[in-house]
Amino acid sequence: MLREILQIFKELIVIKEPVKKELELTKYLLKYRDRPVLFENVDGWKVAGNIWSTRDRIARFLNTDRVKLLHLIAEAMEDPSPYKTVESASFMENSTRDFSLLELPVPKYYPKDGGPYFTSAMVIAKDENGFVNMSFHRMMVRDDKTAAIRLVPRHLYAMWKEKADKGEELDVRIVVGNPIHLLLAGATSTAYGVSELEIASKLSELSFGKPLEVLELNGIPVPVESEFVFEAKITPELVEEGPFVDITGTYDRVRKQPLVVFERLYHVDEPVFHALLPGGYEHFMLMGLPKEPQIYASVKRVVPKVHGVRLTEGGAMWLHAVVSITKQHEGDGKNAILAAFAGHPSLKHVVVVDEDINIYDDREIEWAIATRFQADRDLVIVPNARGSSLDPSAQKSLTAKWGIDATKPLDRKEEFERAKL
Template sequence: SIRMVEGRDLHRSFMFAKNHGEDLPIAITIGVHPAISIASAFQAEWGKNELEIANSLLNNKLTLTKCPSTGFLVPSTAEIVMEGKILQDKTHKEWMVEMLQTYDMPRAAPVIEIEKLYFRNNPIYHDILSGYSEARLLMGMPIEAKLNGIMKKMFPQTKQVILTSGGANWLHAIVQISKTRSTNVKKIINETFANHRSLKMVTVVDDDIDPTDAVSVEFAMATRFQADKDLVIIKNVRGSSLDPSSDQKKLRTTKMGIDATIPTSKRPDGFKIGKIPKVKTSLKDYSKK
């Protein structure tokens, strides 16, 4: 069986076929170049071919082969290729460990029927362990790249967007900015949520805070954040289907944004992180001549 996230390209294609009384023809590849795997995890807009993204990552050197039965184009370097269909009227109860390293809720997932199987001599079956760093890297890296591109274009003061390890590289983001008096941090928070709907928490920090360092981010929250002024709560909105604390059936959750930047109304020198001054000296300056 196959788990398809509602609203994503594959699910939309499946529902279109099902509504027309048809199974959905598919081709599955195993053992492809990492660039192809990364491109496949990128949430491109509807109609965008992820193979074009993979080709760009491979410096326009991606080669494709046509499948004999379906006619689909697949990477020529794949170790294993399967042709088949997602059945419109047959499901199987699926229950798996997801990328949060928690068990997903049991679902009646559509069944795949394999019709053709092709493989190289002594093929390598490449798999990943769901819920651990390899799965989180595969899923989180393209989203992180997407967020960086969008946020830097919308808000030029954006320096970096990070999906945190503690948030499973999926649910929590840190946005580092070079703040000015005109910067609307709450707008940055809302736009970050809008461009990755699975996000549950967004924290915005100044450019003297390392967004990859959880201790540095917590320091910013401890010294620059006031909950009555700098907290954004967004209730009853679409969230991640993986979050066990949310309403997983209705896909509703509450999101939190934190403005952990230096307040423009305060004296900025009071927030600067103390540094040990560098003094150029030499041992011979203290030795007896």
């Protein structure tokens, strides 16, 4: 599936010469940050990175545009639809217990990384009530068959903890190499009981006119489009995980995290391994895009006309945002700032602009700040608020949030209009 997807991108960079998975692969991904790269030979395997590194490329693949992309993701999150279970999948053509994680093209991206890291892997688990969860988790390879998995206290953590407290292992499937509708779904934050597979199915229906297809692999549904699939168990045992470069491009600390035991490998013929560069544009897109609908919905509750939301690449698509509104009352800009912070608690900085500003153009945003903002009346500061643990400047996740109201005063709008022909 990934090979076919890559071939439709005219901007694809193909690296034919052998490339080492330790550090050398990273150099190419940094060189071509916004272009998809296909490596033909990484220790004998095919590897791709930067596949979904631009908003426009993602939108084109999903048959929409960058403005409507937010609404497409929002609809899938708000109204998931059932997936379709089928009897066969291409990854079943190759199955073995005789494999080594150390022989797979799992990269070591940066010199201080704790080891080779799965970065694009999603973990699928089913609880005792039949709820299926799919979520992203980085995994540091330790030896031939084990890795340390980073679990933040959310749904998969809750599933694992329930088992671990009884001294039991959690049965999971780990998938690598998936198209963007699956990746976006896996990156969403939903209520427990809402399956990310059903969000992916709705995205598939909206974009391609058909539901997501899955194969029941020993009781757990797995997307048939996956390139690599592992049967694995997350054990109660804790081991050291890290250091690892996170979305801000800085090293995360070492923690005690659960040990994963990999038991069986499945893969398609001539599979393509997805190498997701930590702190790269693709990482930004996958973390940030599912948060934009949440900010949009939060702001729309206080300002009726919201035209768009963009988490900016300069803020790692996590800490900084721009929101476009039409003001109906003075104070709408400041209300929008506070609502944006409520919609995405990790947000640290937000700029609110009028509808005539292109939020995808950093120069227009800066122009709005330069001509429509005065710090003594239009700046909002919220001290000692809960922020992001990924922000190295925060102390114990406490940060000062600040918002800029760069909207025109309603009683003097004509003084702020740009000249037009």
